[in-house]
Amino acid sequence: MRIAVDAMGGDHAPDEIIAGALEVLPQLGQEDSLLLVGPQELLEAKLAAASYDKERLTIVDAPDVIGMDEKPVDSLRKKPRSSIGVLAKLAKLDRVEAVISAGNTGACVAAFQMRMRTLPGVVRPGIAVVFPTLTGPVTICDVGANIACKPINLYQYGLMASIYSRHFLGVQNPRVGLMSIGEEEAKGNEIVKKTRDLMRSDPRLHFIGNIEGRDIFRGVCDVIVCEGFVGNVILKLTEGTVDGLFRAIKQELMQEKPELALMFKPIIMRVYRKHDYNEYGGAPLLGINGTALICHGASKARTIRNAVLTAKNCHTQKINDKIMECLSEARTSDGEED
Amino acid sequence: MRIAVDAMGGDHAPDEIIAGALEVLPQLGQEDSLLLVGPQELLEAKLAAASYDKERLTIVDAPDVIGMDEKPVDSLRKKPRSSIGVLAKLAKLDRVEAVISAGNTGACVAAFQMRMRTLPGVVRPGIAVVFPTLTGPVTICDVGANIACKPINLYQYGLMASIYSRHFLGVQNPRVGLMSIGEEEAKGNEIVKKTRDLMRSDPRLHFIGNIEGRDIFRGVCDVIVCEGFVGNVILKLTEGTVDGLFRAIKQELMQEKPELALMFKPIIMRVYRKHDYNEYGGAPLLGINGTALICHGASKARTIRNAVLTAKNCHTQKINDKIMECLSEARTSDGEED
Numbered sequence: 231m232r233i234a235v236d237a238m239g240g241d242h243a244p245d246e247i248i249a250g251a252l253e254v255l256p257q258l259g260q261e262d263s264l265l266l267v268g269p270q271e272l273l274e275a276k277l278a279a280a281s282y283d284k285e286r287l288t289i290v291d292a293p294d295v296i297g298m299d300e301k302p303v304d305s306l307r308k309k310p311r312s313s314i315g316v317l318a319k320l321a322k323l324d325r326v327e328a329v330i331s332a333g334n335t336g337a338c339v340a341a342f343q344m345r346m347r348t349l350p351g352v353v354r355p356g357i358a359v360v361f362p363t364l365t366g367p368v369t370i371c372d373v374g375a376n377i378a379c380k381p382i383n384l385y386q387y388g389l390m391a392s393i394y395s396r397h398f399l400g401v402q403n404p405r406v407g408l409m410s411i412g413e414e415e416a417k418g419n420e421i422v423k424k425t426r427d428l429m430r431s432d433p434r435l436h437f438i439g440n441i442e443g444r445d446i447f448r449g450v451c452d453v454i455v456c457e458g459f460v461g462n463v464i465l466k467l468t469e470g471t472v473d474g475l476f477r478a479i480k481q482e483l484m485q486e487k488p489e490l491a492l493m494f495k496p497i498i499m500r501v502y503r504k505h506d507y508n509e510y511g512g513a514p515l516l517g518i519n520g521t522a523l524i525c526h527g528a529s530k531a532r533t534i535r536n537a538v539l540t541a542k543n544c545h546t547q548k549i550n551d552k553i554m555e556c557l558s559e560a561r562t563s564d565g566e567e568d
Numbered sequence: 569m570r571i572a573v574d575a576m577g578g579d580h581a582p583d584e585i586i587a588g589a590l591e592v593l594p595q596l597g598q599e600d601s602l603l604l605v606g607p608q609e610l611l612e613a614k615l616a617a618a619s620y621d622k623e624r625l626t627i628v629d630a631p632d633v634i635g636m637d638e639k640p641v642d643s644l645r646k647k648p649r650s651s652i653g654v655l656a657k658l659a660k661l662d663r664v665e666a667v668i669s670a671g672n673t674g675a676c677v678a679a680f681q682m683r684m685r686t687l688p689g690v691v692r693p694g695i696a697v698v699f700p701t702l703t704g705p706v707t708i709c710d711v712g713a714n715i716a717c718k719p720i721n722l723y724q725y726g727l728m729a730s731i732y733s734r735h736f737l738g739v740q741n742p743r744v745g746l747m748s749i750g751e752e753e754a755k756g757n758e759i760v761k762k763t764r765d766l767m768r769s770d771p772r773l774h775f776i777g778n779i780e781g782r783d784i785f786r787g788v789c790d791v792i793v794c795e796g797f798v799g800n801v802i803l804k805l806t807e808g809t810v811d812g813l814f815r816a817i818k819q820e821l822m823q824e825k826p827e828l829a830l831m832f833k834p835i836i837m838r839v840y841r842k843h844d845y846n847e848y849g850g851a852p853l854l855g856i857n858g859t860a861l862i863c864h865g866a867s868k869a870r871t872i873r874n875a876v877l878t879a880k881n882c883h884t885q886k887i888n889d890k891i892m893e894c895l896s897e898a899r900t901s902d903g904e905e906d
Contacts, residue, residue: 299750336750364816374749377757411712411800412637412674419715419797443804447812459757460801462749466781467802471809474785478702478839486835493828500824501816 231261233541234326237268238295238313239333240529244268247332248276250534255287257535258542265326267292267313292316295333298527302336306344314338318345321520328541330512332525332533339375342515342522349550351557353380355517356387356458357524358394359465360510365449369395369404371516373461381424384408384455388429388437390516390553391453397547398540401452407441409456409464421457429455434556472505511536514544517553521545569599571879572664575606576633576651577671578867582606585670586614588872593625595873596880603664605630605651630654633671636865640674644682652676656683659858666859666879668850670867677713680853680860687888689895691718693855694725694796695862696732697803698848703787707733707742709854711799719762722746722793726767726775728854728891729791735885736878739790745779747794747802759795767793772894810843849874852882855891859883 235251237244251264258264263286266273270291277289294309306315317329318341329346331338339357348355356372371391376383388406395404408426410418418426418440429437438451446454446464456464476498483491503509511533512523521544523537544550573589575582589602596602601624604611608629615627632647644653655667656679667684669676677695686693694710709729714721726744733742746764748756756764756778767775776789784792784802794802814836821829841847849871850861859882861875882888 363812364819377749409801411715411797443801443806444808444811446805447808456801459749460798463747463781463798463802464805467784467805468781468809470782470785471806472813473782474701475810475813475839475843478843479835481702482835482839482842486838487831490828490831490835493825494832497817497820497824497828501813501820504820505813505816 231328231542231545232263232265232326233328233330233538234265234267234290234317234320235534235538236313236317236329236331236333237266237273238292239331240525240527241298242528242530243332244273244276246530247534248273249531251287251538252280252282253531254535254538255282257539258286260286262286262542263288264538265290265320267316267320268295269293290316290320296337298334300334300337302334302340305334305337306341314341318342321346321522327545328521328523330523330525330534330537330541332527332529335374335524338522338524339515342518342520346518346520346522348517349519349554349557351554352390352517353386354383355515356383356390357513358391358516359513360399361446361468362505362509363447363449366401366452367399367510368446368452368454369399370446370454370456370461370464372456372458373465373513374458375515376458379421379457381421381428384421384425384457385428385432386517386557388435388453388455389432389556391455392435393552393556394514394516394549395452397549397552398543403436404452405436405438405450406453406455407438407445407451409454409460410440410442412440412442425455472502476502509536511538511540514540514549519550521550569666569880569883570601570603570664571666571668571876572603572605572628572655572658573872573876574651574655574667574669574671575604575611576630577669578863578865579636580866580868581670582611582614584868585872586611587869589625589876590618590620591869592873592876593620595877596624598624600624600880601626602876603628603658605654605658606633607631628654628658634675636672638672638675640672640678643672643675644679652679656680659684659860665883666861668861668863668872668875668879670863670865670871673712673862676860676862677853680856680858684856684858684860686855687857687892687895689892690728690855691724692721693853694721694728695851696729696854697851698737699784699806700843700847701785701787704739704790705737705848706784706790706792707737708792708794708799708802710794710796711803711851712796713853714796715800717759717795719759719766722759722763722795723766723770724855724895726773726791726793727770727894729793730773731890731894732852732854732887733790735887735890736881741774742790743774743776743788744791744793745776745783745789747792747798748778748780750778750780763793810840814840847874849876849878852878852887857888859888
């Protein structure tokens with residue numbers, strides 16, 4: 231398969247992105263190739279000293295870059311030759327089967343949606359992030375693709391994320407929880423209440439009902455469905471809380487028992503690594519017609535390497551075929567037609 | 569002042585509530601009294617062995633209890649003599665200046681709003697929780713009173729929480745951040761965008777713009793404004809993340825270096841206590857005509873003791889007078905009338 235990687239996306243581009251691509255190339259099959267998308271001259275210079283299979287790693291020129299803070303749609307219009315824009319075009323023209331970027335998330339979602347389109351039956355795609363927890367990986371969808379969710383969107387996120395959890399993470403019968411402000415039936419806003427009715431009436435979903443913020447790390451479910459605004463806050467807050475807590479522990483150690491700090495560091499590092507969602511290599515934009523992975527802005531070579539392997543795995547597992555099959559059944563069982 | 573405490577609210581009622589009341593009574597002034605609200609016989613039996621000033625700690629009979637999972641409005645209608653219902657009635661009849669409960673949050677908000685009413689100028693009250701962080705206390709409003717927020721509600725939460733932060737926490741010129749999904753202007757949903765315009769046009773607010781989930785523990789602002797659904801997820805997720813992380817560290821220690829675990833425990837306990845929002849003793853329902861504090865369902869005696877001291881402090885600081893003054897100016901400057 232052919233995978234296009236945005237060489238200019240994220241805080242550590244292009245060096246870390248290139249490093250990740252070079253690192254993962256030998257781990258792919260001979261039939262797989264990578265396309266690094268970015269300013270030709272810059273990338274050529276960066277690759278000049280590297281030794282790699284030049285047949286399977288090529289450069290696609292994209293002279294412009296969309297900044298992390300630019301307005302998604304405006305920037306795509308103004309910079310059609312940006313790396314994100316070119317990435318989306320490559321997918322549209324069937325020149326690649328997968329795209330990967332650690333760049334501006336909003337611009338990625340807008341570009342991929344516009345060019346690649348959604349799978350038949352999918353109303354709006356959603357970004358799914360996998361959180362590693364003590365009790366196993368938890369998939370949260372959506373974390374920011376759709377900040378004006380309707381019940382049908384949330385319901386479809388539940389179906390798509392269940393398929394991802396089952397076929398990509400190997401969770402047999404993923405339990406689905408709906409993020410709300412209390413476990414009780416009566417709690418939640420109107421969208422939550424309507425989504426709950428949709429989810430409950432679909433026997434293919436292993437729906438466990440409402441969950442609360444505190445349940446994410448408690449192992450009560452394998453898939454969490456929420457509106458993109460809330461999901462984005464969850465994603466970033468978890469990151470911030472973990473960082474803040476580690477800093478607080480460090481400060482306390484240095485003040486009270488500096489001799490303990492050194493002994494304790496490897497423990498913290500191990501916990502950190504086990505809870506690092508970069509391990510899962512990029513968040514899939516579920517529901518898009520193709521394979522698109524969006525990586526954290528702070529992505530390093532390891533994240534990019536993992537994202538490439540994730541893209542390959544999604545493709546091999548035919549996640550999209552399973553989503554289409556599921557949603558066409560859903561429509562039939564609802565008595566709706568296209 | 570007279571403070572009514574719901575003896576039946578929370579997971580550890582009535583024992584911990586009673587213990588908290590007994591503990592704080594000697595710390596109050598001779599002019600202050602506590603009213604414990606709950607089933608008369610039960611409370612009498614519990615207090616029988618205790619020695620306390622019987623003039624200043626009395627029982628008010630409320631035979632019914634609203635469970636943590638009951639529907640707020642329904643349960644209040646069905647159980648007018650519940651402890652929460654009686655609490656609200658005492659405030660309405662001016663028999664107390666403050667009410668405190670660790671019971672069903674939804675029922676508290678509904679009862680207090682219905683009976684006590686809002687302060688002149690306040691459209692909807694909001695619950696403010698103080699998060700202790702390494703860089704100082706951060707006040708978040710709303711965390712669950714209002715899950716259908718309009719821009720005017722969020723704007724008023726910014727004003728009211730700023731007053732609380734200034735006069736209760738002693739933050740000189742509280743910086744206000746609006747929770748969104750990116751710091752950039754362009755990001756956020758329609759409500760966030762409209763709220764930003766309202767906040768920016770009010771020079772009395774030290775408004776710093778949008779913030780993200782990861783900023784809460786970074787010391788970028790002193791007040792965080794968000795919609796009740798999002799705020800409730802933030803509150804519970806933070807709790808869950810901290811618990812989950814401590815559990816992960818413990819597991820790692822026990823597996824790898826059990827001899828370190830004991831040495832490390834006091835460090836963790838100190839960090840835990842420093843980040844424990846129970847220290848701030850209850851979350852005020854800002855904008856209500858009176859003083860109402862809502863405590864965590866897991867409240868122990870210490871939380872109740874702190875909540876009583878908080879209620880006294882809010883009353884002494886005349887937080888409500890300051891809110892009314894501020895909002896009447898806001899209305900005048902907007903050219904609006906009642």
